[in-house]
Amino acid sequence: MAAVWTLSGGARAVLLLCWFSSCHISVSAAGTFTRQxxxxxxxxxxxxxxxxxxxxxxxxxxxxxxxxxxxxxxxxxxxxxxxxxxxxxxxxxxxxxxxxxxxxxxxxxxxxxxxxxxxxxxxxxxxxxxxxxxxxxxxxxxxxxxxxxxxxxxxxxxxxxxxxxxxxxxxxxxxxxxxxxxxxxxxxxxxxxxxxxxxxxxxxxxxxxxxxxxxxxxxxxxxxxxxxxxxxxxxxxxxxxxxxxxxxxxxxxxxxxxxxxxxxxxxxxxxxxxxxxxxxxxxxxxxxxxxxxxxxxxxxxxxxxxxxxxxxxxxxxxxxxxxxxxxxxxxxxxxxxxxxxxxxxxxGSPPVDSFSPLVLTIMAVGLGTPMILLLLGGVCVCLHKRREAARTTYEPIN
The missing domain is CATH 2.70.98 (Beta-galactosidase; Chain A, domain 5)
Incomplete structure (x- = not known):
């Protein structure tokens, strides 16, 4: 379960960054309208x-x-x-x-x-x-x-x-x-x-x-x-x-x-x-x-x-x-x-400022890094508990 949860957390951080980037790209693309x-x-x-x-x-x-x-x-x-x-x-x-x-x-x-x-x-x-x-x-x-x-x-x-x-x-x-x-x-x-x-x-x-x-x-x-x-x-x-x-x-x-x-x-x-x-x-x-x-x-x-x-x-x-x-x-x-x-x-309506690429990167790193650290800490705790359980388990007697 720990390995699966770590993968999903990393994927979430990557998806979060991609989502922010796609929002910025879509806003930029909307600004291609020109006038003569x-x-x-x-x-x-x-x-x-x-x-x-x-x-x-x-x-x-x-x-x-x-x-x-x-x-x-x-x-x-x-x-x-x-x-x-x-x-x-x-x-x-x-x-x-x-x-x-x-x-x-x-x-x-x-x-x-x-x-x-x-x-x-x-x-x-x-x-x-x-x-x-x-x-x-x-x-x-x-x-x-x-x-x-x-x-x-x-x-x-x-x-x-x-x-x-x-x-x-x-x-x-x-x-x-x-x-x-x-x-x-x-x-x-x-x-x-x-x-x-x-x-x-x-x-x-x-x-x-x-x-x-x-x-x-x-x-x-x-x-x-x-x-x-x-x-x-x-x-x-x-x-x-x-x-x-x-x-x-x-x-x-x-x-x-x-x-x-x-x-x-x-x-x-x-x-x-x-x-x-x-x-x-x-x-x-x-x-x-x-x-x-x-x-x-x-x-x-x-x-x-x-x-x-x-x-x-x-x-x-x-x-x-x-x-x-x-x-x-x-x-x-x-x-x-x-x-x-x-x-x-x-x-019409006034232009709306979107987050700049720098701020998007900072937000993605700021949200993703704590999540990854938390998940890695959870993996370490799980591995430590499994090792402790293996040491205290009685061997079967023939």
Whole structure:
């Protein structure tokens, strides 16, 4: 019986390792879906001089659907995602209406009947407060907010598959707030932390504050985001735990802001981030600082803040939240004068991180080794008892 039990235990350890590996392979295989990307800056603009603010259109074509990513600096920076069930859908811009910003219809996706879902993420305000007591409480000593719709935005700098946008105000001097949009044709990870897992249905926005002069010696910042939909967007933020921090050291959580429409249970889109920011341009573990988010609440006035929202949505409804950087006891913004944060935005459900091969191996070894040692100990005990029994057995008398 001991020999049979030892064999089954070893087989179980091997099967456990194979099962973990097959799960990882199956998840990796699911990420082979690709999209064909094309980029167009200011589509349909015929003048030799550029418009007041840029509009970038990234068309991501799948097998039988299309994702339209539209990134605009008309007012507050805005990323609009439109998902259609046609591989030939297109974007049409009426620049006269678009630039007037007084009516909807300046931007349309055709055919209109092909639109499955649409949502926009607006970076509306940058807030700063004086954390003189080092409590990281943003409700006290708030300075007047920076309205991002009033920023002076640079021309979009394209380097496929990314676009960089930087803005400033007269009070910033040489400081700036920058956003970098990256769009993907397949599943993968960024090379720098926090190395979020992206798919062909998502885009990534890197945000950083560089050299902004603080208004106090203990300054901390918050960034206000708004999600805009066409009809009663419903949203919630879930925080998911993990035991794997290989790709983002010391961070075992991921925040997922998902939204749907009209009370539907189907997730139409998401914004996903790791609750961490970095105080230097090249992220390192010692420069990581935690971040928090407020509960999402209904907002107003988003159409006036974003030209893209005004042009696309006839009756925009928005929900907003704040992301605050730094906890009590963490260094202030003044320590480095730099802060970076990364956000993933996409359609459908957010990507789910699987265990990495390293963690799978550690788990297999950690579970299999004690089992094998226990079984070997059982075999040794059984053999020892059999030897003792053989010594004490009486010999038969003829």
């Amino acid at each position: 990307l094309s980029f167009q800056l200011n589509p349909g603009w015929n003048s030799s001089s550029p418009p007041a603010g840029d509009l970038l259109h990234v068309r991501a074509v799948g097998n039988n659907d299309t994702l339209h990513f539209l990134f605009c600096s008309q007012g507050a920076p805005t990323l609009l995602l439109v998902h259609t069930d046609s591989a030939s859908s297109s974007v049409q811009v009426n620049w006269t209406q678009f630039l007037s910003r007084n009516t909807s219809g300046g931007l349309q996706v055709e055919p209109e009947s092909s639109v499955l879902s649409s949502a926009a993420v607006v970076f509306s305000r940058l807030l700063e407060y004086d954390d003189v007591n080092n409590t990281a409480d943003p409700t006290s000593d708030l300075f007047p907010p920076y309205e991002l719709r009033d920023f002076i935005w640079s021309r979009l700098q394209l380097s496929s598959p990314a676009a960089l946008l930087c803005g400033t105000t007269p009070t910033f001097g040489n400081g700036s707030l920058c956003l970098q949009l990256s769009v993907f044709d397949l599943e993968g990870r960024d090379q720098s932390w926090p190395r979020l897992l992206h798919s062909a249905n998502s885009s990534q926005l890197g945000v950083w504050l560089d050299g902004i002069p603080p208004r106090a010696s203990h300054s901390r910042f918050l960034l206000e985001l708004q999600v805009v939909g066409g009809a009663s967007p419903v949203s919630s933020v879930d925080v998911r735990q993990s035991i794997d921090d290989e790709f983002t050291p010391s961070i075992f959580k991921v925040s997922q802001w998902v939204w749907s429409e009209n009370g539907s249970a189907d997730v139409l889109g998401f914004a996903q981030w790791k609750p961490v920011a970095y105080r230097r341009r090249r992220p390192a573990l010692e420069d990581a600082t935690p971040c928090r988010h407020s509960p999402p609440r209904p907002q107003s006035g988003v159409a006036a803040a974003s030209g893209l929202v005004r042009a696309f949505f006839s009756e925009p409804q928005s929900v907003g939240l704040n992301v605050s950087f730094g906890l009590a006891g963490e260094p202030f913004y003044n320590s480095t004068g730099f802060l970076s944060w990364t956000l993933l935005v996409g359609v």
